Amino acid sequence: MAQLVRIYEDNPSPKELQRIAKAMKDGALVIYPTDTVYGLGCDINHKGALEKVAKIRGVKLEKANFSFICESLSDLSEYVSQIDTATFKILKRNLPGPYTFILPGNNNLPSVFKKKKTVGIRVPDNSIAIGLVQALGNPIISTSIKDEDEVIEYTTDPSLIVEKWDKLVDYVIDGGYGDNVASTVIDLTGDEPVLIREGKGSVEL
Template sequence: MLRTEIEKALNVLKNGGVILYPTDTVWGLGCDATNEAAAAKINAIKERSADKSFIILLDNDSKLQSYVTEIPDVAYDLIEYAENPLTIIFSGAKNLAKNVINEDGSVGIRIVKHDFCQQLIQRFRKPITSTSANKSGSPSPLIFDEIDEEIKSAVDYVVDWEQELQNPKKPSTIMKLAPGGQFSFIRK
């Protein structure tokens, strides 16, 4: 049941743990985006460099101002009208773990339109990280069955929701948005 899975994932996040969970895109590794030790655990699981930043997920665009110093007005239109999952890289990240933010001070944020993620983030009241559930340099698993057993056993909790889905999801479109509103696509 959805509520039960949200409760279990919530407890892990509150205790600084790492979850393997379904998102609006590919399966992700998630933790409290304000917890530096939890983000470091994900880097260890993925065997990736500590200087790589994370995408963070929020349940509502009204929370952007808590994590970004300056939000161009166009951001709200982009979020509202995006037909596919859209990650926007904003300058001036704040109130996040140092190792979640890019070295240039930016952060990628996606407002999720996915029941499990929205409800989990709403209940957690903080952003969570989202990075593909694979070792660094390996292809992103598009369905749960493609996730390496080593990843599954390294996390603190594997969410039992949407594991049976066989329709592959794609990673999000990534767009960099400057404070003045100029933008460029990083990944389409």
């Protein structure tokens, strides 16, 4: 059964975040708030947890397009190949914010993603999500729980989220009502930015 944990975005409890992060190190799956929709995530270094998320999503792990939730831009260099000045300026201007930027991956990606040439990076403007990454000490793998066919309340109201996901995850962090618009996805691996999905973030970069 999933534990519903109330954490306040304006003053997240370090103790609670540490407790959940410790469980994630052991393979726990967590639904948590971002600056867009609620996300389903786990530790990027726990293969068993990654496989569970892939199974829930109905995809093969090595082919899954999960995002990495990072603490800040300075974390990117660990997983992203060298990027040019123009790309860095776009990132600096828009992060933290409601974007997923697709960037060229490097050799430090977790072993299950070694065959992927790109990685989706998120730095959400949400102190709970960032605090969880800080407590964990490395990025969180993430996929949104937004489902186009579901009643909107099920993806925005934590008390209803925990009902639906009770047997699939270990924790649901209640950070208040979430949004029902996902992040804007921009591919920055080519010469020009390419819009993959228009979401909450402005496409005027």
